[in-house]
Amino acid sequence: MNAQVFVSTTGNGLARAERDSGGSWSVESMLDGQFVTCLMADLHRANVVYAGTQGSGLLRSDDRGKTWRPAGLEGQAIKSIAFCRAEPGAMYVGTKPPAIFVSHDCGENWNELESFRQMRRRHWFTPAEPGDPYVMGLSVSPTDPNNIVAGIEYGALLRSTDGGKTWQGHLKGAIRDCHSLTFHFSDGNWVYQGGGGPPASVSRDGGKTWTASRKGMGGCAYGFACAADPQNPAIWYVSSAPLVKFPKIHMFPRMHWDGHSNSFIFRATPDGRWKRLGGGLPQPLDYAVYSLITDPTAPGHLYAGLSNGDIWHSENYGDTWMQLPVNMTTIHRSLIMLYQK
Numbered sequence: 531m532n533a534q535v536f537v538s539t540t541g542n543g544l545a546r547a548e549r550d551s552g553g554s555w556s557v558e559s560m561l562d563g564q565f566v567t568c569l570m571a572d573l574h575r576a577n578v579v580y581a582g583t584q585g586s587g588l589l590r591s592d593d594r595g596k597t598w599r600p601a602g603l604e605g606q607a608i609k610s611i612a613f614c615r616a617e618p619g620a621m622y623v624g625t626k627p628p629a630i631f632v633s634h635d636c637g638e639n640w641n642e643l644e645s646f647r648q649m650r651r652r653h654w655f656t657p658a659e660p661g662d663p664y665v666m667g668l669s670v671s672p673t674d675p676n677n678i679v680a681g682i683e684y685g686a687l688l689r690s691t692d693g694g695k696t697w698q699g700h701l702k703g704a705i706r707d708c709h710s711l712t713f714h715f716s717d718g719n720w721v722y723q724g725g726g727g728p729p730a731s732v733s734r735d736g737g738k739t740w741t742a743s744r745k746g747m748g749g750c751a752y753g754f755a756c757a758a759d760p761q762n763p764a765i766w767y768v769s770s771a772p773l774v775k776f777p778k779i780h781m782f783p784r785m786h787w788d789g790h791s792n793s794f795i796f797r798a799t800p801d802g803r804w805k806r807l808g809g810g811l812p813q814p815l816d817y818a819v820y821s822l823i824t825d826p827t828a829p830g831h832l833y834a835g836l837s838n839g840d841i842w843h844s845e846n847y848g849d850t851w852m853q854l855p856v857n858m859t860t861i862h863r864s865l866i867m868l869y870q871k
Contacts, residue, residue: 531843532825532869533854537579537595538835539566541862544581545839546595555856561589561598569866570611572636574618579866580637582608582623590637594868601637610668615716617675622694624665628654628682632694643694646680654685667711671736673718679737681708681723689737703740705731709754715826720763722756729753729770732798744770746804750794757822761829765847766798767807769819769834791818795834797848809850811842821865828869835865 536547543561550556565584572578580601581589588608590601607626614620619636628650630643654663667681676693684707686700700706705725714720721733728742730753744751750770758766771791792814796804806813811834821835834842834851839858844851858865 531831531845532828533833533843533867535594535868536835536841536856536858537569537866537868538821538839538858538861539569539581539864540858540860541565544569544595545858545860547856547858548594549856555854557856557858559859560595567607567609567864568611569864570613571866571868572621573613573615575636577868579868580611580621582611584608588623588637602633602640603631606631607664609664609666612668612670612678614670614675615672616670620670620675622668622670622678624668624680626664627662628665628685630665630668630680630694643690645696646688646690646694649686649688649697649699651685654682656683667708667723669711669713669721671713671718672716674736677718677736679711679713679721681711681725682706683708684726687711687723687740701733701737701740703731703742704733705742705753710756712756712758714758714763715760715824717763720758720766722758722766722768724753724756724768724770726752730756730768730796730798730804732766741802743802744804745802746799746806747794747796748806750796755819755822755834757824757832759829759847760824760826764798764800767795767822767824767832767848768798768804769793769795769822771814771818791815791837793817793819793836795819795822795848807844807848807851809844809848811851820861820863823865823867825867825869833867835861837861841865 547557568582579591587603588601610624612622666683671677687704707726710724731742749772753770756768771793817836817838823833825831
């Protein structure tokens with residue numbers, strides 16, 4: 531296992547877990563009282579991690595999440611962060627209300643992609659966080675720095691092919707209620723999405739066209755996290771759970787209230803169906819699977835972060851699982867892994 535450091539948002543700061551040379555984990559909390567919304571490790575600079583906050587802009591760590599400092603965009607409610615593998619130094623953030631900012635110098639200077647703000651429509655609305663919608667998913671092609679996809683919770687999936695100068699409206703077949711969105715690690719043809727409605731959708735042509743499917747998922751209709759194997763883009767995963775009835779609301783996912791959820795993890799199959807993964811993984815998981823992580827240095831390895839702070843690990847594409855001897859206290863939507871290089 532290459533995982534050496536995990537960092538998670540907790541809803542009231544961050545939790546950081548580090549594994550020592552003997553395999554033991556230590557966990558510490560930081561940024562207490564700060565509502566941190568999202569995390570992303572820099573693709574080009576070792577040890578650099580960014581965190582988005584609800585109103586305090588962007589934070590940066592240069593020591594793998596041990597200490598933090600302001601990194602611009604003060605006053606912005608940041609909901610997503612993306613790096614461009616094909617253009618070192620380029621990074622993007624998505625905000626609430628829905629806007630996208632770009633930096634081409636590692637976050638030293640920022641500019642808004644003003645054309646994106648013009649794409650907002652009246653039906654964009656987030657029932658889980660009443661008020662303005664926001665950019666929940668944001669990703670840049672690993673091979674084409676001009677190809678950007680952005681997902682709204684709840685609203686649309688949009689795409690730009692000119693670095694954000696212009697945008698296409700909602701892409702047919704994609705999920706309007708976007709919860710996670712990512713290009714493949716190295717293949718710019720593949721883009722993956724988890725969300726509500728159909729729980730998962732995929733593009734095999736760089737985001738031009740999308741196909742959604744829930745065959746094999748049974749009653750699961752609400753997707754959240756997604757991830758893809760770094761070696762084989764056709765092997766990808768999504769976490770999903772059924773909807774439940776709540777007073778005064780017809781159907782809604784329980785995870786938005788207390789983090790509990792009868793969750794499952796699924797792997798895509800070549801025939802367009804989904805295989806439910808078990809092999810030691812509780813069936814169902816009592817807590818929402820808010821994060822799925824693959825390791826670029828280890829094909830077949832998959833990590834699942836649960837809302838109660840537990841982390842599960844598979845070394846064989848999700849066929850068998852072991853729970854790691856570490857707990858992040860809670861994982862409030864975002865978990866990142868820093869691995870041994």
